[in-house]
Structures are given as structure tokens and as C-alpha cells.
Amino acid sequence: MNSFFYSILLVDFSPLKPDFGLLFWSSVFFLLFWFLIGKMAFKPIVKALKDRQDEIQSSLDAAKDARAEMSNLKAENEKILAEAREEKMNIIKEAKESATIVIAEARDKAKEEAQRLLQQANLDIENAKKAAMVDVKNEIGKMALQIAEKVIRKELADKPANVDYVNKLVNEVKDN
Amino acid sequence: MKQFKILFLFLFIGIGRTFSQDNSLSTNNSLAQHESHEVQNPAAPGHEAANQEPSHSGSSPAAHESHKFDPKETAFHHISDLNVYSIGPWNFPLPCILYAPSKGWSVFSSGRFQIDDNHHGTGQKIVDGYVLNKGRINRIKANEFPAGEVALDEIITKKETVSGKEKEQDYAMAQGREWLLDKPSTADGGLFGGGITSFYDFSITKNVLSMLLVFALLAWVFLSMAGNYKKAPGTAPKGAQLLMEPLILFIQDEVAKPFLGPKWERFLPLLLAIFFFVLGLNLFGQIPFFGGSNVTGNLSFTLVIALISFIIVNVNGNKHYWEHVFWMPGIPAWVKIILTPVEVLGVLIKPVTLTLRLFANITAGHMAILIFICLIFVFGNSGANTGAGIGASIGSGLLTVFMMSIELLVAFIQAFVFTLLTASYIGAATEEHHADANHH
Numbered sequence: 001m002n003s004f005f006y007s008i009l010l011v012d013f014s015p016l017k018p019d020f021g022l023l024f025w026s027s028v029f030f031l032l033f034w035f036l037i038g039k040m041a042f043k044p045i046v047k048a049l050k051d052r053q054d055e056i057q058s059s060l061d062a063a064k065d066a067r068a069e070m071s072n073l074k075a076e077n078e079k080i081l082a083e084a085r086e087e088k089m090n091i092i093k094e095a096k097e098s099a100t101i102v103i104a105e106a107r108d109k110a111k112e113e114a115q116r117l118l119q120q121a122n123l124d125i126e127n128a129k130k131a132a133m134v135d136v137k138n139e140i141g142k143m144a145l146q147i148a149e150k151v152i153r154k155e156l157a158d159k160p161a162n163v164d165y166v167n168k169l170v171n172e173v174k175d176n
Numbered sequence: 177m178k179q180f181k182i183l184f185l186f187l188f189i190g191i192g193r194t195f196s197q198d199n200s201l202s203t204n205n206s207l208a209q210h211e212s213h214e215v216q217n218p219a220a221p222g223h224e225a226a227n228q229e230p231s232h233s234g235s236s237p238a239a240h241e242s243h244k245f246d247p248k249e250t251a252f253h254h255i256s257d258l259n260v261y262s263i264g265p266w267n268f269p270l271p272c273i274l275y276a277p278s279k280g281w282s283v284f285s286s287g288r289f290q291i292d293d294n295h296h297g298t299g300q301k302i303v304d305g306y307v308l309n310k311g312r313i314n315r316i317k318a319n320e321f322p323a324g325e326v327a328l329d330e331i332i333t334k335k336e337t338v339s340g341k342e343k344e345q346d347y348a349m350a351q352g353r354e355w356l357l358d359k360p361s362t363a364d365g366g367l368f369g370g371g372i373t374s375f376y377d378f379s380i381t382k383n384v385l386s387m388l389l390v391f392a393l394l395a396w397v398f399l400s401m402a403g404n405y406k407k408a409p410g411t412a413p414k415g416a417q418l419l420m421e422p423l424i425l426f427i428q429d430e431v432a433k434p435f436l437g438p439k440w441e442r443f444l445p446l447l448l449a450i451f452f453f454v455l456g457l458n459l460f461g462q463i464p465f466f467g468g469s470n471v472t473g474n475l476s477f478t479l480v481i482a483l484i485s486f487i488i489v490n491v492n493g494n495k496h497y498w499e500h501v502f503w504m505p506g507i508p509a510w511v512k513i514i515l516t517p518v519e520v521l522g523v524l525i526k527p528v529t530l531t532l533r534l535f536a537n538i539t540a541g542h543m544a545i546l547i548f549i550c551l552i553f554v555f556g557n558s559g560a561n562t563g564a565g566i567g568a569s570i571g572s573g574l575l576t577v578f579m580m581s582i583e584l585l586v587a588f589i590q591a592f593v594f595t596l597l598t599a600s601y602i603g604a605a606t607e608e609h610h611a612d613a614n615h616h
Contacts, residue, residue, distance in 0.1 A: 015255055015474045015539055017362035017370035021273075021378040022257060022476035029387045030480060033394070033453050038445030041398035045424060046444060048405035055410060 141170055247550035255470040255542045257383045258311035259286045260297045263467050267291045270385060274306060276375035278319050282306065286313070286379075288325065302326040306375075307348050307357060314357040315375040316348055326350055331357070363476075383477070386469035390456040398452075427451050431596050435603035443602055446488060450481060451595040458538060458587035462580065472590070473538035478531045485598040486527035493605035526601055530594060537590045541583040548572040548579060 148166050261268040269287030276282070282304050289299025289308035299308030305321045307314045309331050329349040336345045347354040360377035362370030380388070397416050404417060413421055432440040432447055457471040471477050499505060501519045504512055551572045556565020 015257070015470060015535070016368045017364050018476040018479050019257065019360055019362050019474075020376050021360070021381065022383055022474060023363060023480055024378055025380075025384040025387060026471075026477045026480040027484075029384075029391050030449070030453060030484065033391055034446060034449040034484075037395055037398050038449055041395075041402040042424075042445045042448045044402040044405060045398065045420075046428065046441075046448075048402075048409065049421065049425065049428075052410065 137174065141173060144173070145170065245550070245553045247547060247554055250550055251543055251546040253310060254468055254546050255473060255539055256312065257381045257470075257474060257476075258297065259308060259313045259377075259379050259381055260291055260311050261382050261385060261467050262297060262311070264465060267297055270382070271380045272306070272313060273378040273380070274313065274315070274375055275378060276305075276315060278374065279305070298331060300328055302328045302348065302350055307331070309346055309348075309357060312359070313377055313379065314346060314348075314359055315373070316350075316355040317358045317374050318355055321355060382467060382469050383471045383474055386457065386460055386467070386471050387477075390453070390460050390471075394452055394456050423451075424448060427595060431592075431599045435596075435599040436606070437603065437608075439606055443488070443599070446485075447595050447599055450485070450598060451591050454481065454534065454594055455587060455591035458591055459584075461538065461542065462583055462587060464580075468542065470539065470542050472534055473542055475531065475535050478535040481534075481594070482527040482530035485530060485594075485601065489526070489598075489601045489605045490523070492602060494608075496607065497605045526597075530597060534590050534594055537586055541579065541586055544579050545576055545583070548575045 148170075259270055259272060261270055269285045269289075269291065272282070272284055272286050274282045284303060286299075286308060288301065288303045289306075290301045291297050291299055291308060297308065297311035302316065302321070303325055304323045305316045305319075307316065307328060327350065332347050332349060332354070334345050334347065336343055338345070346357040348357055349355075358373040358375060359370070360375065361372045362368075364370045397420065401416050401420060404415075427447055428440070428444060432444045436443055454472055457469075457477070460466075461469050461471060461473065501523055502516055504515050504519065507515070549572060552565055552568045555568035556562065
């Protein structure tokens with residue numbers, strides 16, 4: 001075992017020996033890489049990636065907001081539409097109701113008017129009838145009187161008692 | 177499709193050239209080396225000391241015949257850091273930046289070593305006392321070695337006992353004598369067989385070049401991405417953005433936010449830097465036929481990242497965190513005395529586990545693939561047994577494909593785990609104290 005170990009060590013296994021030159025150049029290149037590329041490339045790249053991520057996130061958020069807003073708008077529109085429909089129905093209903101009321105009122109009024117006109121007419125007719133009756137009575141009285149005058153003139157000369165009787169008759173007629 | 181065909185053709189020509197050269201040239205070289213060595217043997221009779229006999233027998237004619245393919249050495253060579261970038265048969269020289277306290281700085285191209293076309297990448301010249309030994313720069317320890325270019329005859333390896341430990345020592349043969357070679361200084365303090373030697377290697381090695389390439393690629397991708405966001409904000413992502421955004425968001429949302437709470441934004445650049453740098457290097461190391469660089473499978477690299485994570489964790493640790501480490505509230509004093517060393521050890525072990533986990537996973541993956549490939553040569557008896565070689569190629573090929581798919585997964589998992597653990601350590605150190613008497 002020991003001899004095997006030595007035989008391994010005997011070969012110049014140089015990768016295991018930290019060589020000063022390689023230590024120096026490794027430090028130089030790594031530090032250069034870290035500082036130079038870190039500052040000039042990694043920082044801007046990471047920043048750009050972060051910016052892009054933020055932008056994508058904000059765009060997604062904005063899209064989501066827009067979608068939410070749109071669905072809100074749609075709901076609102078539908079609500080407004082429903083309200084309008086209801087309003088329409090109400091208006092139509094009210095209109096119908098008021099129309100029936102108006103028609104009923106008009107009918108009543110017309111009936112009343114007709115009634116009134118009819119009464120008036122009846123009254124007028126009554127009055128006219130009365131007036132006509134009076135006229136007719138008067139005319140008939142006059143005519144009877146004239147007739148009676150004539151008859152009486154012919155007979156009166158002889159019977160004043162007739163004259164009174166005639167007058168009494170005339171009065172009776174008048175009372176009628 | 178056509179491009180793929182051309183690519184494959186190119187790769188196969190490359191592999192073919194590599195192995196044909198490996199065989200022919202290595203035999204030529206070893207013969208040449210062997211001859212020159214024999215000539216020198218009488219000139220240096222003192223080297224025939226009894227304890228050095230094994231190494232010399234290593235280059236004797238009989239041993240040369242038995243110098244076969246060594247899978248262990250091949251595997252270790254391929255996962256090591258090198259001063260030359262080998263892609264297929266081509267060796268691309270890299271800049272060498274070397275510091276020897278006794279001689280000062282030396283800067284030159286590793287092309288000056290005149291790397292042989294042998295795949296092992298050993299130089300044929302000694303430059304200012306430096307030698308390219310199997311792709312890695314070594315230095316001739318003796319300061320009196322002349323500066324400038326000197327021909328290198330060969331490099332021999334001897335088993336020696338140095339301060340009670342058996343150790344392999346490389347010697348350069350030049351100017352008619354042997355020169356002891358020093359490996360580059362390492363920071364392990366002798367723990368893994370390294371330590372401070374006569375020189376330091378700050379060269380742009382294969383691993384450093386890989387880091388540079390990955391750094392440039394990632395910088396280009398991320399800077400152009402950041403530019404896109406700035407140029408056209410608020411547009412749909414395209415191109416690299418589509419590939420990288422999920423990864424960035426994954427680290428941000430699954431790692432940074434859950435572990436760091438409201439402070440995630442402050443530490444996110446560090447977490448992203450760790451994740452992408454480690455991931456990039458993990459994946460870069462797995463490109464086949466592309467040098468197979470093994471940066472994240474090298475302790476130096478993982479140690480640096482783990483130390484940076486350790487520093488960040490402890491610099492940001494709040495009162496609550498330190499209280500829990502040094503004087504855990506709500507338990508008897510005698511338990512505290514036992515618990516405090518354990519907690520302090522826990523703080524120190526965290527970066528060690530980070531270092532070793534990434535290193536071991538990536539190295540193991542590279543090793544497994546290399547060993548499967550090596551099996552072809554073991555079964556094929558280095559070309560002597562073609563039938564077995566073909567059989568092993570099919571088996572090893574399938575195993576390698578399987579292993580590579582797993583390694584792709586491991587590349588992501590290890591980068592993620594490193595980031596996740598760093599985040600959780602930072603999170604634990606910066607967590608606000610809850611008014612909970614039983615909480616500890």
C-alpha cells in the first residue's frame with residue numbers, strides 16, 4: 001500500500017501542486033472577470049431582466065385590471081339596460097292606466113253631459129210645452145171668446161145671464 | 177453538414193499525424209539519445225554508482241526495447257499545465273515569464289526551446305538555463321550554467337532518496353555532463369512533493385491561455401448582451417440572450433435569492449462570475465482535440481476561487497456569525513470550549529472542500545477519458561497487436577463517449593455546486609439574528 005502511494009507521488013502529478021504562476025494568473029483573470037464583467041455586464045443584464053420582469057408583470061396586471069373593468073362595465077351596462085327595460089314597462093303600464101282613467105273620465109263626463117243636455121232639453125220641452133199650452137189656451141180662449149162673442153152677440157142681447165155663464169166657462173178653461 | 181465533414185476529416189488527419197509521428201520520431205529520438213548516452217557513459221564513470229543504477233538501466237538498450245507506452249504518465253501529462261499548447265501534431269509556443277531570484281527575470285517564447293515534434297513536447301535547446309521538460313519548464317539548478325542557447329542532449333530521470341523520501345529527479349544532459357533540474361516553485365510547502373525551488377514560473381501556460389480565451393469569449397458574450405439590453409430595451413431577447421438568460425435567472429432565482437435573502441443583489445455579480453467562469457472553463461476543457469486544457473482540474477485555480485469565496489464570506493460575516501463560531505450562545509461553557517475549535521475548523525475546512533471538490537471532479541473526468549483512450553494502446557500493445565487495438569478502440573470509444581456525456585453534466589453540476597455553496601456560506605455569514613432563544 002505504501003509503495004503504491006509512493007508510486008502515485010513519484011509521478012509528477014502537477015495539477016495537485018499550486019503553481020505560483022497559475023495562482024497569480026487565476027487571481028488576475030477571475031478578479032478581472034468579477035469586477036469588469038460584473039460591473040459592465042452582469043449588473044445591467046440583471047437590471048434589464050428585472051425591468052423586463054416588472055414590465056411583464058405590470059402589463060399582465062394591467063390586462064387583468066382592464067378585463068375586470070370591462071366585466072364591470074358590462075355588468076353595469078346590463079344593469080342599466082334592465083333598469084331601462086323596467087322603466088319602459090312601468091311607463092307603458094302607467095300610460096295604459098292613465099289612458100283607461102282618461103277614457104273612463106271622458107265617458108263619465110260625456111254621460112253626465114248627455115244627461116244634463118237631456119234634462120235641459122226635457123225642461124226646455126216642458127217649458128215650451130207649457131208656453132205652447134198657454135199660447136194655445138190663450139189662442140183657444142181668444143178664439144172661443146171670439147166665437148162666443150159672436151155667438152153671444154147674437155144671443156146676448158137677450159140673455160145677460162149667459163154672458164156670466166160663458167165667462168165662467170172661459171175661466172174654467174183657463175184654469176186648466 | 178459539409179463543414180462537419182471537413183472538420184472531421186481535419187481531425188482525423190491530425191490524429192493520424194500525431195500517432196504516426198509519435199511512433200516513428202520517438203523511436204528515432206530514443207535511439208539517438210541512447211547512442212549519445214552510451215558515448216557519454218565512459219566519460220562519466222562516477223554516475224555508475226549503485227543507487228543510480230536503475231535510472232541508467234532505463235536508458236540501456238534492453239530497457240529501451242521494453243520502453244513501452246506508460247498510461248499513467250500519459251494521463252498525468254495530459255492533465256498537467258504545460259508551457260506549450262499542443263493541438264494534434266502542432267505545438268504552439270507560448271510566452272515564458274520566468275523569475276529566478278538569483279538571476280532575475282527572463283521573458284521569451286517557448287519556441288526558442290525548439291520543441292521536438294514528438295508529442296511529449298521536450299525542448300532541444302536550453303535557454304538561459306531553462307529547459308522544456310515534457311512540455312513543462314524546468315531550470316538547471318546550478319547558477320554557473322551558461323546563459324543563451326545551449327543544445328540539450330537528453331533528459332534522464334533517476335530515483336533518488338532526498339531527505340529520507342524516495343523521489344524522482346530529472347537531469348539534463350548538456351555540455352558533456354548531467355545537470356540537476358529544478359521544477360517550478362509551488363505553494364504546497366512540500367505537501368504534494370513540490371515546494372520553493374530556484375525559480376518561479378509566471379508564464380502564459382496552456383491553462384493561462386485557456387483562461388484568457390474563456391475570459392475573452394465570456395466577456396464578448398456578456399458585454400454584447402448588456403449592449404443589446406441598453407440598445408433596445410423592452411424588446412424580446414434574441415441570440416446569446418436566449419441561451420444565457422435562463423442561466424442567469426437560474427442563479428438569481430434558485431441560488432442568490434433563497435440563500436442570501438434581501439442582500440442577494442449585492443452578491444449576485446460574484447455568484448454569476450464564479451458560475452460562468454467555472455462553467456466556461458469546465459466546458460472549454462472538454463472540447464476534444466483542442467488541447468484538453470484542465471484549468472478547473474488544477475488545484476491552483478480552484479484554490480484561488482475558493483479563497484476569494486472564503487474572503488468574501490468572512491469579510492461579510494456579521495456579529496451573529498462570529499459569535500456562533502467563537503462563543504456559541506445558549507450552551508454550557510464546557511461545551512463551548514469543545515465546540516469553538518470545531519467551529520473554527522469548520523470555517524477553515526469550507527474553502528478546502530470547495531477547492532478539492534471541483535478539482536477532484538474535473539480531474540477525475542479528464543483522467544477517466546484519458547485512461548479509456550490509453551486502453552487502446554495498452555491492448556494494442558503500442559501498435560504491435562492491431563486486432564486487439566481495433567477491438568479496444570471500439571470499446572474505449574463507446575466508454576469515452578459515455579464518459580464525455582457524463583462530464584458535460586458534471587461541468588454544469590460542479591459549477592452550480594460551487595456557486596450554490598458559496599451562496600450558502602455567504603448567506604449563513606450574513607444572516608440576521610432572529611429573536612429566538614432556542615436558535616443556535
